[in-house]
Amino acid sequence: MALVSIQSDWYIYFWLLYCKIYSAIVWLFGNHCRGADKVRSVITAGAGVQSSGSIQRARTRRRKAQQHRVKHIVALTRRSSVRRIVMAPGASTAHTMMEDKEKTLHGALGAVSMRTRHISPFAPLLIALVGLPARGKSQLAHRLSRHLNWNGESAKVFDCSEYRRRHMALYGSHDIFRADNQQGSAIRRQSAREAVQDAVHWLKDGNSVAIFDGTNITREQRQDLNSLSEMGFRILFIECVCEDQDLLERNIIEILHYSADYKNMSEDEAVDDLRKKLEHYMRQYEPIDASLENIGFVRVENMGETVTAHKVSGQKESTILGYLSGMRALPQTLYFTRHGESEYNVLGRIGGDAALSARGQMYARALAEHMNGLATREPFSIWTSELRRTKQTAADIRAPKCAIRALNELDAGICEGLTYEEMQERFPQEFAWRDQDKLRYRYPWGESYIDIMTRLRPVLAALEDEHNVIVVGHQAVLRCMLGYFLDAKLDELPYMTVPLHTIVKLTSYGYTYKVEMIKMPVDCVDTHRKQPKNCSITRTTADALVTVPSHYDTLPSNLWQNTTEAQL
Numbered sequence: 014m015a016l017v018s019i020q021s022d023w024y025i026y027f028w029l030l031y032c033k034i035y036s037a038i039v040w041l042f043g044n045h046c047r048g049a050d051k052v053r054s055v056i057t058a059g060a061g062v063q064s065s066g067s068i069q070r071a072r073t074r075r076r077k078a079q080q081h082r083v084k085h086i087v088a089l090t091r092r093s094s095v096r097r098i099v100m101a102p103g104a105s106t107a108h109t110m111m112e113d114k115e116k117t118l119h120g121a122l123g124a125v126s127m128r129t130r131h132i133s134p135f136a137p138l139l140i141a142l143v144g145l146p147a148r149g150k151s152q153l154a155h156r157l158s159r160h161l162n163w164n165g166e167s168a169k170v171f172d173c174s175e176y177r178r179r180h181m182a183l184y185g186s187h188d189i190f191r192a193d194n195q196q197g198s199a200i201r202r203q204s205a206r207e208a209v210q211d212a213v214h215w216l217k218d219g220n221s222v223a224i225f226d227g228t229n230i231t232r233e234q235r236q237d238l239n240s241l242s243e244m245g246f247r248i249l250f251i252e253c254v255c256e257d258q259d260l261l262e263r264n265i266i267e268i269l270h271y272s273a274d275y276k277n278m279s280e281d282e283a284v285d286d287l288r289k290k291l292e293h294y295m296r297q298y299e300p301i302d303a304s305l306e307n308i309g310f311v312r313v314e315n316m317g318e319t320v321t322a323h324k325v326s327g328q329k330e331s332t333i334l335g336y337l338s339g340m341r342a343l344p345q346t347l348y349f350t351r352h353g354e355s356e357y358n359v360l361g362r363i364g365g366d367a368a369l370s371a372r373g374q375m376y377a378r379a380l381a382e383h384m385n386g387l388a389t390r391e392p393f394s395i396w397t398s399e400l401r402r403t404k405q406t407a408a409d410i411r412a413p414k415c416a417i418r419a420l421n422e423l424d425a426g427i428c429e430g431l432t433y434e435e436m437q438e439r440f441p442q443e444f445a446w447r448d449q450d451k452l453r454y455r456y457p458w459g460e461s462y463i464d465i466m467t468r469l470r471p472v473l474a475a476l477e478d479e480h481n482v483i484v485v486g487h488q489a490v491l492r493c494m495l496g497y498f499l500d501a502k503l504d505e506l507p508y509m510t511v512p513l514h515t516i517v518k519l520t521s522y523g524y525t526y527k528v529e530m531i532k533m534p535v536d537c538v539d540t541h542r543k544q545p546k547n548c549s550i551t552r553t554t555a556d557a558l559v560t561v562p563s564h565y566d567t568l569p570s571n572l573w574q575n576t577t578e579a580q581l
């Protein structure tokens with residue numbers, strides 16, 4: 014009956030149409046057979062009668078002209094025509110293959126498929142990663158989670174091996190991964206169960222995506238997971254396959270470096286252990302087979318070189334598919350720096366398109382010297398904003414440059430070019446509102462941090478696949494970019510410290526990043542304004558300005574020789 018209730022609308026139309034055509038045929042048939050005693054036809058469509066879920070319809074029709082009773086029994090047993098519409102193409106071939114062998118199994122699969130289709134496209138999504146160790150699953154999981162969190166979802170990775178480590182204080186050896194190791198597989202089952210439970214709780218708490226990072230290599234395990242769709246979750250499997258020997262070797266080296274399991278082992282031991290662990294898994298591994306498993310999945314080959322999707326629908330899933338198809342997860346080093354001190358920085362003014370101060374120019378030279386030294390060994394590229402101060406800062410670095418509008422500084426709208434003191438004087442209420450929620454506050458005719466996060470999305474996605482890029486940007490924009498790579502909490506973004514005249518070097522480290530701050534010995538003003546204690550709109554001017562960093566009133570002429578002279 015599930016068939017009727019779920020697909021009721023079109024099903025009824027289909028059925029009415031079917032009846033009409035059918036009665037016309039019967040009428041013709043009856044006329045031809047005038048004189049025959051009885052016409053009795055039994056039409057059975059579809060694959061043989063299955064007791065469960067079969068729909069039987071009987072229809073009787075009197076034919077006055079012949080005074081005969083013609084009885085038609087139409088046994089509508091999951092007619093193949095209907096099924097072909099309900100199910101995806103792969104599934105119908107699966108059906109014919111399994112019909113004789115696995116009728117009961119197929120019944121279960123069909124039921125799940127129909128239920129999955131009924132789940133809202135906006136329902137919480139459980140992503141399960143499938144694949145052997147060292148295929149880049151964890152990296153994919155964490156990158157995906159970072160990307161989703163940035164795009165307004167709340168995603169979290171549930172790493173099976175972390176749960177396993179909780180059960181075993183010390184990692185013994187590959188032995189626990191042997192299929193016939195009772196104790197080992199009990200521990201692994203237990204930890205996978207706990208990870209799944211936590212993932213389910215996470216989704217039930219109102220979060221939108223849980224990423225289950227286990228191996229889930231066998232068909233049976235995947236079937237278990239897929240049945241979670243009964244709880245109203247959407248399920249997506251992502252299988253990571255890697256045939257490229259170079260990539261595989263690199264992944265293995267990364268695991269040896271970064272995995273907590275191998276911290277305490279000598280290198281030879283670790284290599285041997287990992288090799289044996291892989292062998293145990295390979296013996297149990299059953300790759301996803303679209304004709305045998307009725308699940309929606311994405312297969313990612315060689316870390317994003319080829320991405321194929323099967324029965325993937327839904328709003329989040331399509332975003333994910335788009336993200337995965339552009340992904341090249343290679344080790345990378347990225348450099349970020351703010352422009353050198355600008356004339357507006359010296360004066361404590363925000364926004365604008367000022368030129369560099371004398372000290373800013375000194376920084377530009379120091380930066381060029383530093384980067385050109387590195388660039389002789391490896392090629393670099395430079396991304397700047399479209400504003401003068403970033404272009405001037407990057408001018409002397411020997412590398413191809415491109416100016417990207419999305420890297421422009423936050424647009425302060427009506428407050429462009431003002432000092433904080435002037436803002437407090439002219440727009441005290443706006444100033445207070447900004448202090449109350451700096452992340453979401455949008456300047457009138459300008460932008461908020463959320464706005465720049467949105468416009469930075471394509472830049473960040475591109476940057477994730479680049480190596481040796483120097484980004485010369487601005488305070489708010491770099492806060493967002495660094496926040497993305499370092500998984501900062503969104504509310505902390507607007508208060509991150511990104512000082513002037515400092516190179517921030519990010520190096521990928523497993524699936525996270527290592528930060529290095531390289532301070533150049535060139536003096537500059539401080540532009541970081543902490544959140545003041547009193548953010549009420551009735552606060553006094555003194556309360557509002559208490560955290561404003563000191564700056565100059567006019568541009569000092571000999572700034573780089575004497576910094577104490579004109580200080581406020």
Ligand SMILES: *[C@@H]1O[C@H](CO)[C@@H](O)[C@H](O)[C@H]1NC(C)=O
Nearest residue numbers: 182183184273274276277278
């Ligand atoms: C490393 O091994 C030593 C002795 O075998 C042990 O005391 C220590 O806790 C181990 N460290 C880790 C991180 O497993």
Ligand SMILES: *[C@@H]1O[C@H](CO)[C@@H](O)[C@H](O)[C@H]1NC(C)=O
Nearest residue numbers: 546547548549551552553556
């Ligand atoms: C903020 O300042 C206003 C006005 O001076 C005062 O009434 C209020 O209590 C202060 N709030 C806090 C949290 O200090």
Ligand SMILES: *[C@@H]1O[C@H](CO)[C@@H](O)[C@H](O)[C@H]1NC(C)=O
Nearest residue numbers: 571573574575576577578579
């Ligand atoms: C810096 O300014 C102080 C006070 O005006 C002055 O005494 C000193 O000679 C100046 N130093 C330089 C290097 O110009």
Ligand SMILES: *[C@H]1O[C@H](CO)[C@@H](O)[C@H](O)[C@H]1NC(C)=O
Nearest residue numbers: 202205227228229234237238
């Ligand atoms: C895969 O997922 C299922 C979920 O039911 C779990 O029972 C199983 O232990 C997992 N396997 C591994 C190796 O993570």
